Amino acid sequence: MEHIDQLIEAHNDQTLPDHRESFGYLSQKLERRNIQVSSLIEKLQAFQIAVPSWALGTGGTRFGRFSGGGEPRSLEEKIADVGLLHALNQSAGAISLHIPWDIPQDVQAIRSLAASYGLAFDAVNSNTFQDQPDQKHSYKFGSLCHTDSKVRQQAIDHNLEVIKYGDALGSKALTVWLADGASFPGQLNFRKALQRTFESLQEIYGGLPEDWKIFVEYKPYEPNFYSTVIQDWGTSHLLASKLGDKAFSLVDLGHHLPNTNIEQIVATLMMQGKLGGFHFNDSKFGDDDLTVGSIKPYQLFLIFNELVEGMEDPNTINPSPAWMIDASHNLKDPLEDLLQSIEAIKIAYAQALLIDRAALEEAREQNDPTLAQEILQDAYRTDVRSLLAEARLRSGGSLEPINLYRKANVRQQLIQERGSKSISTGL
Numbered sequence: 001m002e003h004i005d006q007l008i009e010a011h012n013d014q015t016l017p018d019h020r021e022s023f024g025y026l027s028q029k030l031e032r033r034n035i036q037v038s039s040l041i042e043k044l045q046a047f048q049i050a051v052p053s054w055a056l057g058t059g060g061t062r063f064g065r066f067s068g069g070g071e072p073r074s075l076e077e078k079i080a081d082v083g084l085l086h087a088l089n090q091s092a093g094a095i096s097l098h099i100p101w102d103i104p105q106d107v108q109a110i111r112s113l114a115a116s117y118g119l120a121f122d123a124v125n126s127n128t129f130q131d132q133p134d135q136k137h138s139y140k141f142g143s144l145c146h147t148d149s150k151v152r153q154q155a156i157d158h159n160l161e162v163i164k165y166g167d168a169l170g171s172k173a174l175t176v177w178l179a180d181g182a183s184f185p186g187q188l189n190f191r192k193a194l195q196r197t198f199e200s201l202q203e204i205y206g207g208l209p210e211d212w213k214i215f216v217e218y219k220p221y222e223p224n225f226y227s228t229v230i231q232d233w234g235t236s237h238l239l240a241s242k243l244g245d246k247a248f249s250l251v252d253l254g255h256h257l258p259n260t261n262i263e264q265i266v267a268t269l270m271m272q273g274k275l276g277g278f279h280f281n282d283s284k285f286g287d288d289d290l291t292v293g294s295i296k297p298y299q300l301f302l303i304f305n306e307l308v309e310g311m312e313d314p315n316t317i318n319p320s321p322a323w324m325i326d327a328s329h330n331l332k333d334p335l336e337d338l339l340q341s342i343e344a345i346k347i348a349y350a351q352a353l354l355i356d357r358a359a360l361e362e363a364r365e366q367n368d369p370t371l372a373q374e375i376l377q378d379a380y381r382t383d384v385r386s387l388l389a390e391a392r393l394r395s396g397g398s399l400e401p402i403n404l405y406r407k408a409n410v411r412q413q414l415i416q417e418r419g420s421k422s423i424s425t426g427l
């Protein structure tokens with residue numbers, strides 16, 4: 001998409017009158033409430049979300065995969081796709097690589113390609129949940145928790161290698177998600193498995209460069225269905241605390257049992273200074289990996305309420321978390337899906353920024369749940385889309401990214417370039 005900037009400009013010219021009207025209305029309303037619109041917009045402009053390299057193709061389920069065509073065939077093409085997203089919404093300024101799905105061959109070339117689109121490399125992800133063709137030992141019965149030290153060593157070495165790739169690209173964090181666990185009662189000694197996992201993680205931790213972090217992800221089930229070694233935030237927090245200052249928990253929205261109060265987990269982890277990163281997606285049942293905000297937008301808003309509370313607290317001890325999307329499903333055009341995801345995340349963020357925190361605290365002090373709910377929902381029910389559009393406009397992005405993406409026939413062009421059968425690496 002060589003002419004993307006011109007396309008954006010021309011399309012913005014057409015859609016500007018409508019935008020001006022809705023933005024004018026909202027900003028006047030907010031100014032009347034003494035909310036500084038310009039500082040809101042600056043926060044929205046600064047908020048960048050990393051796209052995982054595995055979300056650029058159509059995801060599969062265990063029943064099949066239906067490629068929509070034009071999927072990226074290489075890391076270079078994946079970077080080009082994220083570059084396009086970033087040009088459109090000015091909010092996808094980073095990419096999160098999965099190794100070995102996306103091993104950079106020529107690191108310097110990849111680095112400068114990403115830089116040419118204004119992209120940085122966020123956390124790198126290791127993969128010890130699948131066996132690779134040239135691999136000596138199998139992860140069938142676990143990786144970092146395995147009973148056999150040779151398997152554990154292989155998994156440790158893989159993570160150390162991922163750190164090397166990430167370091168060369170300018171990443172500053174490693175995310176570890178383990179499939180380790182058991183599908184049958186009695187299969188695994190829980191205490192030994194957790195102890196072995198901790199010791200393996202210690203080895204990996206020892207290989208982190210000075211200014212790096214390690215994110216420990218948790219998940220209650222799947223692919224193991226009886227137990228998972230790092231099953232919940234408590235276990236992740238325990239490991240991160242024992243490992244040291246560079247270790248943090250990572251919250252993936254899909255990795256909770258139904259009705260778990262995720263916003264409370266966020267608050268607790270931030271209180272401890274241990275919330276390292278986020279994986280955004282949405283779900284009805286479990287790790288569905290649907291578009292964030294498509295099923296439970298109110299939950300997303302409540303999570304952002306806690307995030308903003310934590311981030312805006314001048315005494316916070318939590319470093320700024322890494323924001324990453326972790327979604328991929330088999331129906332939508334992946335690029336449209338990612339545009340929707342980023343929009344949904346930023347809507348929730350903007351709404352959370354609108355909450356009248358002083359009034360909310362006062363309602364809490366007065367034990368007034370009715371008023372507290374009114375205050376929260378007043379922010380939640382504000383249509384902030386024109387604020388986001390204005391932030392995009394000021395950063396050089398598109399007022400209506402999905403609309404323009406469709407008008408410009410991007411997918412058809414990608415199919416022409418890459419073919420209708422191209423399938424990108426991922427699940």
Ligand code: RM4
Nearest residue numbers: 125177217252287326427
């Ligand atoms: C897992 C987990 C990881 C992701 C893999 C592909 O369920 O969410 O973060 O990298 O899927």
Ligand code: MN
Nearest residue numbers: 217252279326
């Ligand atoms: Mn995840």
Ligand code: MN
Nearest residue numbers: 252254287326
């Ligand atoms: Mn997941």
